[in-house]
Amino acid sequence: MNRNLNVFGGLFGASFGFVLAAARLHEYDTIHRMLRLQEFDVFLLMGSAIATSLPILWMLERRSIQTQFGGRLVLSRSKPQRHHLIGGAMFGAGWAVAGTCPAPALAMLASGASLALVAIVGLFAGLHLRDRHATRATIGDGEHRELVSAPSSSSR
Amino acid sequence: MNVLPDRLPWFVAGPVLGMLVVGLFLVANQPLGASGAYVHTMKAARGDTDRVIWRVWYFAGIFAGGLLATVLGSGFALKTGYQALTVVWSTPVVAVVVFVGAVVMGYGARLAGGCTSGHGICGTAQRSPASWAVTATFMATAIVVTALLHTLTGGRL
Numbered sequence: 001m002n003r004n005l006n007v008f009g010g011l012f013g014a015s016f017g018f019v020l021a022a023a024r025l026h027e028y029d030t031i032h033r034m035l036r037l038q039e040f041d042v043f044l045l046m047g048s049a050i051a052t053s054l055p056i057l058w059m060l061e062r063r064s065i066q067t068q069f070g071g072r073l074v075l076s077r078s079k080p081q082r083h084h085l086i087g088g089a090m091f092g093a094g095w096a097v098a099g100t101c102p103a104p105a106l107a108m109l110a111s112g113a114s115l116a117l118v119a120i121v122g123l124f125a126g127l128h129l130r131d132r133h134a135t136r137a138t139i140g141d142g143e144h145r146e147l148v149s150a151p152s153s154s155s156r
Numbered sequence: 157m158n159v160l161p162d163r164l165p166w167f168v169a170g171p172v173l174g175m176l177v178v179g180l181f182l183v184a185n186q187p188l189g190a191s192g193a194y195v196h197t198m199k200a201a202r203g204d205t206d207r208v209i210w211r212v213w214y215f216a217g218i219f220a221g222g223l224l225a226t227v228l229g230s231g232f233a234l235k236t237g238y239q240a241l242t243v244v245w246s247t248p249v250v251a252v253v254v255f256v257g258a259v260v261m262g263y264g265a266r267l268a269g270g271c272t273s274g275h276g277i278c279g280t281a282q283r284s285p286a287s288w289a290v291t292a293t294f295m296a297t298a299i300v301v302t303a304l305l306h307t308l309t310g311g312r313l
Contacts, residue, residue, distance in 0.1 A: 060182070083268065134266075
């Protein structure tokens, strides 16, 4: 089971990285033009990704279907708290300066851009620093989560 | 190899990405967030017992997928990257700027519990109020900071 989930993890990662690089989201110029509001492709890309997945997930949740490795499908809906807003503001500021975010930075390095390695090391440093400061885990609905429903098989 | 179009249009990439989000929920009941991949790769490196190994595979997969798209597209070539920034500053300065930006970004992602993919796509698609709030916050901040950068560099960025 574990091994199967690892294979799925690798495949989903590869598909994700492929789409990001093929759409040129791993280039500084693409992100910078987006944030300068000169080009709206990335906003439209994100919007159409949400528009595709939101209704399907909603429907699947209503039917409370079983996922392959993670038990019954459960979506997370936390209330906004202070840490969300502070974290979001820090993330946005760093994103504007570095011109890349976690997944595109990996695809950027894969395209041969050596400075992407600096961004990746910096990201790890920032995440680690937060872990050192944290007195308790923060809730976010975008990160890996402890499963809420009883898993039908190992989730690890 | 130039088998891929110069740039995959948003109306193809977006829905494909949306289906990948649905797919990972169907398989693992988990969001397709990238900061979680970093977190668990870091946990694995630190030897934490609560690391999730498939997230490390997922992390490596993003790199591999990016490499495949590069090879099938314009081709792999070593370069520094960040060309627009190297016009404004020398490469060592650019490295420091990018590093500082990335540290702040990483800290913020961990504090907020997700990044552009995790909150911006997967969280919003789960109809999470927290994710919509984080996404609105980082979008607004990033647009303001980019405008500031543009002004501070005398329009060169």
